[in-house]
Amino acid sequence: MGKKVLMKGNEVIAEAAIRAGCKHYFGYPITPQSDISHYMAKQLPLIGGAFVQAESEIAAINMLYGAAGAGARAMTSSSSPGISLKQEGISYMSCAELPAVVVNIVRCGPGLGGILPAQGDYFQAVKGGGHGDYKMVVLAPASLQELYELTVEAFNIADKYRILTMIMGDGNLGQMMEPIEFKDKEDIYEANKSWATTGTQMKREHNTVTSIYIEAEVLEAHNNKLQSKYTEIASKEVRVEEYNTENADIIVTAYGTVARILKNVIKNAAKEGIKVGLIRPITLWPFPSEAFARNAEHTKAFLSVELSAGQMVEDVRLAVNGKKPVYFYGRTGGMIPTENEILKKIKDILEKQGG
Amino acid sequence: MEHKIIIAGFGGQGILSAGKMLAYAGMLENKSVSWLPSYGPEMRGGTANCNVIITDEQVGSPIVNDATVLIAMNTPSLDKYESWVQPGGAIIVDSSLVNRQIKREDVTVYYIPATELAEQAGNSTFANIYLLGKLIGHTNLIKPESFEASLYQTLREKYHHMIPAEMKILRDGMEYK
Structure with a gap:
């Protein structure tokens, strides 16, 4: 190097x-x-x-x-x-x-x-x-x-x-x-x-x-x-990063730079005792469906965060195949979600899922 | 140690290059760094800003919306970003160009007439260096020697003769009370 x-x-x-x-x-x-x-x-x-x-x-x-x-x-x-x-x-x-x-x-x-x-x-x-x-x-x-x-x-x-x-x-x-x-x-x-x-x-x-x-x-x-x-x-050729997914109460997912915001969110959530995991697709096609299906066995819910009105979330839903609820949070127009916005969404979901 | 910095002002004040030099110096100290410029349409309207993160850990998101330090080189930048600074953070303003006081009481504030001081020192375009000096003096984020090395490595050779003057301004900025 x-x-x-x-x-x-x-x-x-x-x-x-x-x-x-x-x-x-x-x-x-x-x-x-x-x-x-x-x-x-x-x-x-x-x-x-x-x-x-x-x-x-x-x-x-x-x-x-x-x-x-x-x-x-x-x-x-x-x-x-x-x-x-x-x-x-x-x-x-x-x-x-x-x-x-x-x-x-x-x-x-x-x-x-x-x-x-x-x-x-x-x-x-x-x-x-x-x-x-x-x-x-x-x-x-x-x-x-x-x-x-x-x-x-x-x-x-x-x-x-x-x-x-x-x-x-x-x-x-x-x-x-x-x-x-x-x-x-x-x-x-x-x-x-x-x-x-x-x-x-x-x-x-x-x-x-x-x-x-x-x-x-x-x-x-x-x-x-x-x-x-x-x-x-x-x-x-599937490539995916799984981070903190073991024992996660909720798994968030995003690709590209948005996944980096989620890593900050995971750190902030841990300080409040909330266990959040991340699945980051590196190949969008082929989509890492297996990682979602496997983690659907133990986590309570998924949340896809995107700079869109909800696109990758459809592939997440296909991969999770109804085993667990899949939520979405997105911003458009060049707006970028803040860490606090996303953490609030995570808390709302976990409340709905009964802690 | 983690610092999330916003540098903001008019285009032409050396906002983006100040951030670049800072990030480069951080890299020379083997810290994890990122530099993210505003590239939106607001640049054409005259304002420019950049986000710099320098940390001992991995940089997460390169986007800063909870800054530890804000350098504001004009009033619109202070208006926009004053509330983006973490409680306990610092705001460094070029009081030659910013015509108001900070409203907050939970941050450390430095008012430095950087443009005037740089002019007196012979080059008004070094105002950004003066303010970076205060940032380095306040945070101990990087050593001034690393900043000097970053200047030698990033500036074209024909500008190298200006580096001693820039370093004097940086050190004056560090010690400005």
């Missing part, structure tokens, strides 16, 4: 991507993630890479299709309204099984909304914002050290399974600074990309990267192949 450096979250993403071997970046500026573009614009030319500020988000995602199709490690980034524009490309790339990384530093919506932190894009990311039966692996880091490690991992997962991975953060994660310790060398998954369209040099049959399958039998077979890949990922 090297020495610690103090960096902004957005810059950490860009630096981690470069360390993971990403030499191609396509983007269109939007707050609060434009620092990623700035960093890439400065650094990629120095290492023989390509930085393109595209004419639009749609152009950028299709440039990503091209770079990934040629077998390169490549990335695009944007924030909520821009990610909406990329949905067609995301669906196409998923069908064509192109590995790449898409970063969404989420801002508050709907619509053009505002630029403050939010988590309102959960459904879009994990349920499919584009058309058709596809999945992306969605990673939700809570600290900048984790943001660094998961960005490298995002490229590895993408290459390993030929899938899109999304890094989902919020404006606070992108804008804040924390010390980072970079490794001297990254663990890079070396994928066999013999499928890539790199030119035959007249020595082999040509490769095809496509998302069009006109014949029903062929397209269904392709869908079945995608689904079995998703099943494999769901069994192998």
Whole structure:
């Protein structure tokens, strides 16, 4: 491990991507993630890479299709309204099984909304914002050290399974600074990309990267192949942090920076003799359902805290499957719940549950 | 030891950079630190603020809404954040620019005409350093030597000749009564 450096979250993403071997970046500026573009614009030319500020988000995602199709490690980034524009490309790339990384530093919506932190894009990311039966692996880091490690991992997962991975953060994660310790060398998954369209040099049959399958039998077979890949990922790539869950009266859950507020709440609650545990999904898809199901056996209730009107809470309810009540507390519009607000909600719930 | 700090004022007063230098110095002492800027639309309206946490344990949420210390470099910032300081905390105001007294009685208050003092010392843009000096003097949060090291490591070389003057202002700030 090297020495610690103090960096902004957005810059950490860009630096981690470069360390993971990403030499191609396509983007269109939007707050609060434009620092990623700035960093890439400065650094990629120095290492023989390509930085393109595209004419639009749609152009950028299709440039990503091209770079990934040629077998390169490549990335695009944007924030909520821009990610909406990329949905067609995301669906196409998923069908064509192109590995790449898409970063969404989420801002508050709907619509053009505002630029403050939010988590309102959960459904879009994990349920499919584009058309058709596809999945992306969605990673939700809570600290900048984790943001660094998961960005490298995002490229590895993408290459390993030929899938899109999304890094989902919020404006606070992108804008804040924390010390980072970079490794001297990254663990890079070396994928066999013999499928890539790199030119035959007249020595082999040509490769095809496509998302069009006109014949029903062929397209269904392709869908079945995608689904079995998703099943494999769901069994192998779940990441979750469980904190203080043993003997917890109530288990709170949140992803990203909101989980850090909950850790403060847990500390404050302990001072009042209230035992609160935390389940923090690190992969939003695949969702860590097992952790919820297992803890439903002993805890009294669950509370999902989100910067949304209630999105991840639906997956929590599916995982808990009616065994225990699942409550929700959320703020929207860029408002962030305070520790006191959340502790009050916890007390109200426990009172309802009979202490 | 855990300090949760809000630094607030106008854009251009070195609010964000003051927070960065402080966090960097904390990191050099191997403390756990975080720095979170306001990046909302209010920046364009002229105010800026940042949250800095420096602690011996792990930083939880980087958001500060119960500060141990507030540095207020203009009246709107004091109006907004006066109530965000924990009882027993401290408020340090630039009394060159803030035109009122603190209403609370449960916090330690320092009124320092930092902009005027920095001007007299030759550079009004060092007012933020003066106030940081008081913060360090009041809290013993970091050693001034760490702050000096953070200046050398974060400022571009062409500004290094200004560091001795900044350090003098920091030390004057620490000792300001």
